[in-house]
Amino acid sequence: MSLGEFDLIARYFGRPTRRAALGPGDDCALLALRPGMQLAVSCDMLVEGRHFLPTVDPRRLGHKALAVNLSDLAACGAQPLACTLALALPRVDEAWLDGFSAGLYELADAHGCELIGGDTTAGPLNICITVFGEVPAGEALLRSSAEPDDEIWVSHAIGGGIGDARLALEAFRGQVSLPGAVFERVRRAMEQPQPRVALGLALRGVARAAVDVSDGLLGDLSHLLHRSDVGASIDVGRVPRSADLAAQPLALQRLCTLAGGDDYELVFTAPPAAHARVLEAARGADVAVSRIGRIEHEAGLRLVDADGQAVDRVWASFDHFSA
Amino acid sequence: MSLGEFDLIARYFGRPTRRAALGPGDDCALLALRPGMQLAVSCDMLVEGRHFLPTVDPRRLGHKALAVNLSDLAACGAQPLACTLALALPRVDEAWLDGFSAGLYELADAHGCELIGGDTTAGPLNICITVFGEVPAGEALLRSSAEPDDEIWVSHAIGGGIGDARLALEAFRGQVSLPGAVFERVRRAMEQPQPRVALGLALRGVARAAVDVSDGLLGDLSHLLHRSDVGASIDVGRVPRSADLAAQPLALQRLCTLAGGDDYELVFTAPPAAHARVLEAARGADVAVSRIGRIEHEAGLRLVDADGQAVDRVWASFDHFSA
Known part of the structure; x- marks a missing residue:
């Protein structure tokens, strides 16, 4: 130049x-x-x-x-x-x-x-x-401070969920066809994510550990678990999704919410006693949070349904299909 | 990946x-x-x-x-x-x-x-x-604080000068042919510049304004002059060069020293009263410094020889030739 x-x-x-x-x-x-x-x-x-x-x-x-x-x-x-x-x-x-x-x-x-x-x-x-x-000094939320019995939360837009950015990517890839208005909405989720800065500030002294979801909920949560030397159970039915994503096949829903990427939401842990303060922090930050699981002593990440039954990683087949 | x-x-x-x-x-x-x-x-x-x-x-x-x-x-x-x-x-x-x-x-x-x-x-x-x-706080060396009558200095390796990196580049471009040992030495100047961190620290409270030479001595000095709202005269004969560079044609010497780039030396100004302290700072930092000119009220950059006669920008023709 x-x-x-x-x-x-x-x-x-x-x-x-x-x-x-x-x-x-x-x-x-x-x-x-x-x-x-x-x-x-x-x-x-x-x-x-x-x-x-x-x-x-x-x-x-x-x-x-x-x-x-x-x-x-x-x-x-x-x-x-x-x-x-x-x-x-x-x-x-x-x-x-x-x-x-x-x-x-x-x-x-x-x-x-x-x-x-x-x-x-x-x-x-x-x-x-x-x-x-x-x-x-000393108040930063880290990945390394989760403790067994902590509740696991994920942030999302009020009335929305996570996974919309991945749904948009699949539409760009021609793997799904979406009505025009739906495509524009999820495309915006992919192209203009809203960083949860106000929530992060409100969670200081309330949450114990946190990570942002950039590469997929389970992948980023795994980093947190690894750094904290703990495991977790996730109730996949509780992972929030938008009405548009909920209208898609279950395998695609799970791909998008659990392994989607580009969400730029916060997944964080807090002791059960802080439950009400977590909800209050989210209200003050004008964002929704959903409790999706619990930190456990045993290493690894277990996916269960509402009855506590193990859930297959069924989206893997979709991922393979779309790769 | x-x-x-x-x-x-x-x-x-x-x-x-x-x-x-x-x-x-x-x-x-x-x-x-x-x-x-x-x-x-x-x-x-x-x-x-x-x-x-x-x-x-x-x-x-x-x-x-x-x-x-x-x-x-x-x-x-x-x-x-x-x-x-x-x-x-x-x-x-x-x-x-x-x-x-x-x-x-x-x-x-x-x-x-x-x-x-x-x-x-x-x-x-x-x-x-x-x-x-x-x-x-308040002690950073800035580009904007040079004052008329300040002496202008440039750092360089003891026994060396500036412009060797550009000489290496011209050799890579096939514009000059250098003996093997000379090529290896100037190539190292280009590929492994030594940042003058110790000198910068020693010049706090001694120098008035400073900039590092990355795009060429005159170009970077011009940024300093512009930000300080002053001009300067440079005695081109005083600009230090290595023996290897001094063995090259004059136009190439001037191209390399004045418009070379990739030197990563410091060019800085200091009041004449600080002359001895500048030399002391350089000695302490195990680096050489050469006084090459003076800050003046009048805007612009004037190149002169030892007698104060204006010097043409003769290297421009070489630069054109090699472009």
Whole structure:
């Protein structure tokens, strides 16, 4: 890229900062933390064709690129402060930059997260955001602190569920056919996830362990179980799903809810005595939470129905079919 | 990539941390700052073919990927603390990962910079490192604080100079032919730059403004002048060069020293009264510094010889020839 093109990019991402001690344009950005606070850091790299489709609206992509990072802060109960953006672009496309930056800044502003710096270069499209939050020392929600008998919860939109993003992906893949309005709704779930930042903050001191659901509920929960050295039973009938997803075949429902990915909901554990406080935290954050299981001493993840009977991983066949 | 391949990558980059409050493996890493300190953040994205040649030894690439970021911390006078690494890989190549991670950790260890997290994904090769340092509030070296009559200095290896990295690039491009030993030496300058972290720390309270030289001495100095709203005269005869570079035609010398790129030296300004303290800071940091010019009220960058006569930008013709 020529210098002129770099100037162009600076125009899209060089907005002055108000809270950071020093924003874009120097060798480093400078951030101050309040006394007693720790810095929470997370970093995600998004690649075309793997994390988003070439057809995605750049405004939604700008939203999603930041959302997946804010979701990591949410899972730690951290308050967003700032982010950096590194961007490799095959060419300077003003319409694309206009949409992408608008989507990114819109979500950033909604969460008080300032863009403080970054890098741009020519190259195959690649988006790498590193996000910074603050959390009182010792109060971060971790993956490693679940305890036996904790209740297991998952967040979701009020009246909705998890798995819609995967349902959209299956529709894009031509594996399912959806009415237009349903497709648009689940496509939005896939392309514009809402990071559960307010819930994460409200769960500090209430939940014991948490992880965000980015690769599928069971997969991400397994990471939490492994780090906490515990196991769990999940009542698959309790895993919340939207009416649109509930209208699909059972195998597809289970694929989408249990192994879907791209949900960016929080799965977390809390002692049974905190049950009412969990519900209160969710109400305050304007989000729903569903209790889906329980932490157990015995390692491993057991799927049961409402009667406690083991449930086969029936979606595996669907997954194979769609692979 | 399969889960097994991700486990493999975790093996290369999952080394436990000792100082960070929380290292790799959770949704976020956690860092504590000492009281009175600000966080300095910088982020660089490296793309194959643009920032490094496909033929580079992965160990040197791991070094360089971190070095270019540490150089930004050095230019701010910040003490390195930690970094995150996001990596897109076309395939899992154990020999490559082994070399890359060894080179990265070696330089990280030398500067007390812990790898606290990151992301890996399949995709065209892309390396994005975000680096974190700390600096006492208000003491960071900025680009914006140069003042008229400040002396302008550039750092370099003792007995060396700047521009060797560009000389190596011209040799790779077939524009110049170098004896084998000379080629190996300048190639190392290009592939394994030494970030001037100790010098940056020693210049706190001594230098007034600083920037690191990554895109060429004059280009990066121009950013500093612009942000400080000043101009400068540079005595081109004083710009330090190695004996190997000094043996090349004058136009090539000037191309390499003034517009070379990939030097990762510091160019900085200090009041004349601080002259002796600058030399002392350099001695303490085991690096050389050369005074190459002076900050002036009048905007713009003037190139002069030892007699104060204007110097043509003669290297432009060489640059055109080699483009």
